[in-house]
Amino acid sequence: MAHNGNGDTIETGIDGIEEDEQVQNQKDMEFKEEEVSLERVFKSQEVLPWRKQLTLRGLAVSLCLSILFSFIVMKLNLTTGIIPSLNVSAGLLGFFFVRTWTKLLDKSGMLRQPFTRQENTVIQTCVVASSGIAFSGGFGSYLLGMSELVADKTSDISDIKNPSLGWIIGFLFVVSFIGLFSVLPLTKIMIINFKLTYPSGTATANLINSFHTPEGAILAKKQVKVLGKFFTLSFLWGLFQWFYTAADGCGFESFPSLGLRAYQYRFYFDFSTIYVGVGMICPYIINVSVLLGGILSWGIMWPLIEKKEGQWYPPNLHDTDMNGIQGYKVFIASALMLGDGLYNLFKVLGHTLIGTYKQISDRPRENVLPVADQNSSSSPTQISYDDQRRIQFFLKDQTPTYFAVGGYVAIAAVSIITVPHIFPQLKWYHILVIYLFAPSLAFCSAYGCGLTNWSLASAYGKLIIFAIGAWAGASHGGVLAGLAACGVMMNIISTASDLMQDFKTGYLTLSSPRSMFVNQIIGTTMGCVISPCVFWVFYMTFKDLGAPKGRYPAPHAIVYRHMALLGTEGFSSLPKHCLLFSYIFFGSAIVINLIKDLMGKKRGWFIPLPMAMAIPFYIGPYFAIDMCVGSLILFVWEKMNKAKADAFAPAVASGLICGDGIWTLPASILAIAGVKPPICMKFLSRTTNARVDAFLGS
Secondary structure, rough: OOEEOOEEOOHHHHHHHHHHHHHHHHHHHHHHHHHHHOOOOOOOOOOOOOOHHHOOOHHHHHHHHHHHHHHHHHHHHOOOOOOOOOOOHHHHHHHHHHHHHHHHHHHHOOOOOOHHHHHHHHHHHHHHHHHHHHHHHHOOOHHOOHHHHOOOOOOOOOOOOOOOHHHHHHHHHOOHHHHHHHHHHHHHHHHHHOOOOOOOHHHHHHHHHHHOOHHHHHHHHHHHHHHHHHHHHHHHHHHHHHHOOOOOOOHHOOOOOOOOOHHOOOOOOOOHHHHHHHHHHOOOHHHHHHHHHHHHHHHHHHHHHHHEEOOOOOOOOOOOOOOOOOOOHHHHHHHHHHHHHHHHHHHHHHHHHHHHHHHHOOOOOOOOOOOOOOOOOOOOHHHHHHHHHHHHHHHOOOOOOHHHHHHHHHHHHHHHHHHHHHHOOOOOOHHHHHHHHHHHHHHHHHHHHHHOOOHHHHHHHHHHHHHHHHHHOOOOHHHHHHHHHHHHHHHHHHHHHHHHHHHHHHHOOOOHHHHHHHHHHHHHHHHHHHHHHHHHEEEEEOOOOOOOOOOOOHHHHHHHHHHHHHHHHHHOOOOOOOHHHHHHHHHHHHHHHHOOOOOHHHHOOOOHHOOOOHHHHOOHHHHHHOOOOOHHHHHHHHHHOOOHHHHHHHHHHHHHHHHHHHHHHHHHHHHOOOOOOOOEOOOOOOHHHHHHHHHHOO
C-alpha cells in the first residue's frame, strides 16, 4: 500500500494489476477449456429435435443388429452365461451401416438428413434394449429351468412348464416394460446430481463422439475395416469347422489339444473364436478367475471326489444324477454364485445408502430430492461449458414424473392380472409384493451399476426364487412360482440398469432422453419377439441343449432349478458332505470379496472373482482356455503397440464374436433342413486306434 502527497490511499494500481491478472487467468482457463472441450468441436452441428433423432433408417438398422446380437447373446447364454458388454459393438456397427447408407445417398444427391451422433446413440440404445431381453428373458436360466429338459436331470419332474413361443412372448410383453418406468423419475438424480460414472455407458459415448469428429471418422473407417475382416474370418472358420462335425464328439471343438487325459476333464482349446473375442473384451482378472475355477474344480476336486464313489455316493450313477458327483458340481457352483451375489448385493446397498446420504447432506439448500421434471439448481457459471451444454439438452426433453408413475402402475396392474394365467402357481399377491419392492431395488441396482458397472439382476432374482418358492410351498408348485417370480424381478432390475447406462451415453452425446426412452420401448418390443424366436431356433434345432457335455449345456438353468428346489424342499437328497462343501464355498466367496475390497483396487487387483470362478465348476474349463488365449493376444499386442491395441482390439474382438455368432443362424437352418456335415473328425489314443484298425481289418 502507498500514499500520495495528499494522504490518500493509492490502491488502484495494485487492483488494476490484480484485475489484469484475473482477466488473463480467465482467458488462459477459457483457452485451455476450449482446447479440451469436446462440445466446442460439435458446437457448429445442429442438435435435431427428439422426433428427428428417430429415423426409419435407424429403426431398420436397429432391427438387423438386434437379430444379430440376439443370436450372439443367446449362444453365450446357453454355453457359459458370460456375456460381455456389447454396447461398443452396437455403436460401431450402427455407425458403419448408417454411414455407408448416407454416403451412398449423398453421392446420389438424395440425402435429406445427415447422420449425427444422436442418431448413432439412439440406434445403439435400441439394439442393447432388444438384445438385453435375450439375457433377462431367462432363456439360459430361470425359463429353461422350468422345462422338462432340465427337470429330467433332477430328482423332481412334477413342477414343469415346457417352452412355447406363445406364452413366452406373452410373459415377456407383460413383465419387460415395467423396469423402464421404475427408475425413470430418478434420471436427473443419477446422471446430473449424483454424477454416477456408468463405465460402459461412458465408454460407448466416448466411442460415438470420437466417430463423429473429423479425425474420429477416419479412425472409425479403419476400425470398421478391421471388424469386417475378422468378422469374415470368424464366419468362414465356423463354416469350415462345420464340415467335420457329423456326430457328437466330432470336429475341432473336440480336439484334445492338451492331451487325452486332460480332455477327459474338459481341459482343451476348442477353437471357438467367439470366446477368444470375449476374452479380449473381458478384464484379465475375469479370464484368470474362470481358469482358476476350472483348475480348482476339474483339475483337483472332481478327480478326488470320483475316488470316493461308493462311499460318498452310490456307484454307477448317470452323469446327470444329482445324487452323484453332479450334485457336488451344481450345488458348490450355486453356493459360490450365491455367496458372491449376496456379498455384492449388500455391498451395493451399503454404497447406495452412504452415497445417497452424502449427496443429500451436501445439498443443504434443497429441502426435497430433485426429480426428473424439476429445474436444475446448479449455477451454470460454476460448471464447465461441456456440462452446461449437456445439462441443458438433457433436461430439455425430460419425461414427466406423473407419466412414469402412471405407466408403472398401469403395467403392474396388467401384469398382476395376466401372469397368474400363464403361471397359476404364482398368485396375484406374490406379484403385487414384488412390484411394491421393485422400484427401491431397481434404484439400488441402477445406483450400484453406476458405481461399479456391475448389474445385480441375477442376485436379486436368486433371492426372489427362495422367498417366493418358500412362500408358495412345495405342495403348491413352489418351484415354478419361484422361477417365474425370478423372471418378473430380473426383468425389472436388468432393464432399469440398462436404461441408466444408456441415459448416461445420451447425456454425453446430447441425445434427447425422450428419443432414447421411445427407442428403449421400441427395442424392448423387438426383443420380446426376436429373442423368443431365436431361442426357439436353438431349442428345436440342437437336441443336446441342456446336456452337461453337449454343445449348449445351459449351466445356469439347472443351477436356478436346484435353487428353487432348495427353497421348497430342503437339502435332504444331497450326496454325503455336499452340504458341507457348499457352506465352505459360500463362506469363501464372501471372504474373498471382503479381502479384495479391504486391499483396494491397487493391491487387490489379483484377487479372483468368485462369480467367475463358479461357472466352470459345472461345465468345465474349456472355454476359459479360449478366453485366456484372447487375453494373451491382447496382452502381447499391448506390449508391442499399446496405441494400436487400444484403437483396434475392440474391433477385432467384435468381429470374432459377431462372425461366430451369426454363423449360428445358417448352422441352425442347415440342421432344421436335415443337412448333415459330411465328415466326422475324432481323436483316439494309440491303443484305441489299434483296436479300431484290428476290428475294421477283420
